[in-house]
Amino acid sequence: MAVLSDKFGRPITDLRISITDRCNYKCVYCRTGNEGALYGDLPFADYLRMARIFAGLGIRKVRLTGGEPLLRQGIAGFVRDLASLRDLGGEPLDLAMTTNGHLLAEMAQPLKDAGLNRVTVSMDAVDPDRFARITRVSGGYDHVLAGIRAARRAGLWPVKVNCVLMRGFNEDQIIPFGMFAREEGVVVRFIEFMPLEEDRVWLPQTVVALDEIVGRMAEYRPLVEISHARSETARRYHFDDGIGEIGIIAPVSHPFCRHCSRIRITSDGKIRTCLFSVWDHDLHQLMRRGASDEELVGFIHGVVEKKEERHHIGEADFVPASRTMVHIGG
Numbered sequence: 001m002a003v004l005s006d007k008f009g010r011p012i013t014d015l016r017i018s019i020t021d022r023c024n025y026k027c028v029y030c031r032t033g034n035e036g037a038l039y040g041d042l043p044f045a046d047y048l049r050m051a052r053i054f055a056g057l058g059i060r061k062v063r064l065t066g067g068e069p070l071l072r073q074g075i076a077g078f079v080r081d082l083a084s085l086r087d088l089g090g091e092p093l094d095l096a097m098t099t100n101g102h103l104l105a106e107m108a109q110p111l112k113d114a115g116l117n118r119v120t121v122s123m124d125a126v127d128p129d130r131f132a133r134i135t136r137v138s139g140g141y142d143h144v145l146a147g148i149r150a151a152r153r154a155g156l157w158p159v160k161v162n163c164v165l166m167r168g169f170n171e172d173q174i175i176p177f178g179m180f181a182r183e184e185g186v187v188v189r190f191i192e193f194m195p196l197e198e199d200r201v202w203l204p205q206t207v208v209a210l211d212e213i214v215g216r217m218a219e220y221r222p223l224v225e226i227s228h229a230r231s232e233t234a235r236r237y238h239f240d241d242g243i244g245e246i247g248i249i250a251p252v253s254h255p256f257c258r259h260c261s262r263i264r265i266t267s268d269g270k271i272r273t274c275l276f277s278v279w280d281h282d283l284h285q286l287m288r289r290g291a292s293d294e295e296l297v298g299f300i301h302g303v304v305e306k307k308e309e310r311h312h313i314g315e316a317d318f319v320p321a322s323r324t325m326v327h328i329g330g
């Protein structure tokens, strides 16, 4: 069976599955604060079939996301089923999850026991009041911190903490996050704000770019770049004394589309070939009509052929994606 690769020669090895587009947070860089779920979700058995077919095509990593994936009841059972799948080399899949961490304290150990390998927790301030202003939910900070600590204890390792920087909201959190990475033993990753928010407030000036992050952190301690895999989204750094890891995901100032290995399934079963796609491809509709595995494989190959070469953020011809981040799955 042919391994998935697109017409630019990029192997597709990384699948992200959104299992709901509901979310219990309303982060300013993501949501309006008024809209709810738009697309609904599918039974776990349908995502499992999709994951099995993708694993047979060369996918090695599966990341569960949303919306907020921990809002789905029965998620540990789904992880257990995913953990029974094998990649083309007969190895278990690398299973990860991105979560806002609000419900993670109770779920970390059951997820680890079910076979989850790693977790990434989104956290955009290390100060409870600022955190509430960004998430537009009060009292969340302590839950998320407890979730991060529980994930570490459970061995969901390495725990990564994602912080989207948005000028005017949290760029003063760069140094506190540097301290947090060292004290808590987590990898903090700063993400450049992308035009994928429901409010459509993105402007180039609102992006806090990689060079500024590195420069600001040097006022605390210098960062030294370390090597990273080509398909990895984050540039990786240690502090000069070797303690604490920082990542910077810089899709706006340093795009990494040439090495993109990702494909996404939305909560309603559509394939998206790029975060910035202006269309999606209805895999679930085919399944509902009774398509065989072979027919689904043929459909997937055809879709991957259409994967976009790159995004056009900040260019005159930029066309906003047909869905915002919460309804795609980041």
Ligand code: SAM
Pocket: 023, 029, 030, 065, 066, 067, 068, 069, 098, 099, 100, 101, 120, 121, 122, 162, 163, 164, 191, 192, 193, 194, 195, 196, 197, 325, 326, 329, 330
């Ligand atoms: N609810 C989960 C969470 O909070 O991690 C998973 C879904 S969330 C959409 C996935 C990731 O996308 C989070 O790390 C979030 O910070 C990031 N994100 C959302 N909107 C973004 C934007 N406009 N630019 C950059 N990253 C964004």
